Amino acid sequence: MTYPLELQQLRVFYRTRDGEVAALRNVSLSINAGEIVGLVGESGSGKSTLGLAVMRLLKPSAARVTGSVHVGGQDLYSLTDDALRLTRWRHIAMVFQSSMNALNPVLSVESHFRDTFLAHDPTMRKSAIQTKTAELLELVRLNPAVAHNYPHELSGGMRQRVVIALALALNPSVLILDEPTTALDVVVQRAILDQIRHIQQQRRLAVLFITHDFMLVSSLADRIAVLYAGELMEVTAEVTGDTALHHPYTKGLMRAAPRLLGTRVTIESIPGEPPDMRTLPPGCPFYDRCSQRLPRCQKTPLPPRTGETFIRCHLVDDSITVHHDIGGDPS
Ligand SMILES: Nc1ncnc2c1ncn2[C@@H]1O[C@H](COP(=O)(O)OP(=O)(O)OP(=O)(O)O)[C@@H](O)[C@H]1O
Numbered sequence: 399m400t401y402p403l404e405l406q407q408l409r410v411f412y413r414t415r416d417g418e419v420a421a422l423r424n425v426s427l428s429i430n431a432g433e434i435v436g437l438v439g440e441s442g443s444g445k446s447t448l449g450l451a452v453m454r455l456l457k458p459s460a461a462r463v464t465g466s467v468h469v470g471g472q473d474l475y476s477l478t479d480d481a482l483r484l485t486r487w488r489h490i491a492m493v494f495q496s497s498m499n500a501l502n503p504v505l506s507v508e509s510h511f512r513d514t515f516l517a518h519d520p521t522m523r524k525s526a527i528q529t530k531t532a533e534l535l536e537l538v539r540l541n542p543a544v545a546h547n548y549p550h551e552l553s554g555g556m557r558q559r560v561v562i563a564l565a566l567a568l569n570p571s572v573l574i575l576d577e578p579t580t581a582l583d584v585v586v587q588r589a590i591l592d593q594i595r596h597i598q599q600q601r602r603l604a605v606l607f608i609t610h611d612f613m614l615v616s617s618l619a620d621r622i623a624v625l626y627a628g629e630l631m632e633v634t635a636e637v638t639g640d641t642a643l644h645h646p647y648t649k650g651l652m653r654a655a656p657r658l659l660g661t662r663v664t665i666e667s668i669p670g671e672p673p674d675m676r677t678l679p680p681g682c683p684f685y686d687r688c689s690q691r692l693p694r695c696q697k698t699p700l701p702p703r704t705g706e707t708f709i710r711c712h713l714v715d716d717s718i719t720v721h722h723d724i725g726g727d728p729s
């Protein structure tokens with residue numbers, strides 16, 4: 399089976415003055431067509447790094463990437479620069495963290511779309527560009543007249559919709575969204591998420607939705623991938639109930655999500671800080687903060703896991719008798 403997006407043993411090492419720092423370690427994850435996978439983790443866990451590595455946007459001078467990224471069965475890291483340019487936007491597109499502020503202030507909305515279309519098809523006619531632009535603006539519930547506006551004339555929510563519409567311009571099958579709604583107020587955020595869900599279903603898009611907000615993503619995603627210190631600790635389809643078996647870190651995130659109890663919002667957070675990526679312990683990276691740790695968690699590396707869902711935790715390994723979906727590659 400070919401996935402729209404498949405990561406195998408993806409590793410990213412940033413080159414720093416003090417040597418290489420592993421920001422992403424052995425990440426394996428596949429996303430199906432028509433599926434939203436939420437990637438959650440605290441600040442610095444490597445979420446944006448993963449998005450950039452998947453787009454092959456990390457400069458070789460700044461980072462070394464190993465493992466593989468397949469988009470529609472094609473190995474992204476084996477493509478020539480020309481082929482890569484074609485694949486980006488057409489097959490895989492990304493909405494970057496704070497990209498609503500990255501629109502060019504001196505270009506109208508229409509010009510942004512025109513540039514995108516012409517970069518991929520220089521022969522595209524003006525009328526076709528206008529029609530496509532109007533369609534895309536309507537797709538994200540904007541009035542097509544917005545095409546004549548400049549970014550500063552639009553609200554943050556409208557700019558974010560423009561950026562999402564731009565990412566969809568060449569009809570990609572994979573969309574990566576990095577904190578697309580974080581800067582927006584809750585009502586606007588909700589509306590945009592509903593829209594993303596709608597478009598994603600309509601187009602059978604494979605979506606990787608990056609956020610630090612577990613609560614937000616649990617209402618949106620089909621599966622959640624939990625990143626901690628550059629490693630996937632768990633991939634779960636049990637996105638709402640905390641009765642299911644989870645990694646202690648995932649449980650912590652679930653509790654840390656702001657929760658409405660009657661009229662009261664409680665926020666319980668995980669004590670401690672994520673580890674320094676340069677001096678990671680040999681065992682589980684969550685060891686220092688884990689309330690359920692076992693002696694061997696400190697020294698024994700976590701087992702590698704692949705598959706639709708998995709939990710990487712020594713404790714969980716002990717407590718499950720039936721390894722649901724753990725191991726074996728889907729085919
Ligand atoms: N260019 C770089 N050179 C060296 N280290 C980097 C570089 N970019 C990021 N890092 C480090 O890699 C780790 C992961 O950063 P990344 O931005 O991917 O995290 P994130 O999960 O997206 O965080 P946030 O929620 O704050 O956006 C961090 O420790 C960060 O300091």
Ligand code: NI
Nearest residue numbers: 445446447495
């Ligand atoms: Ni980030």
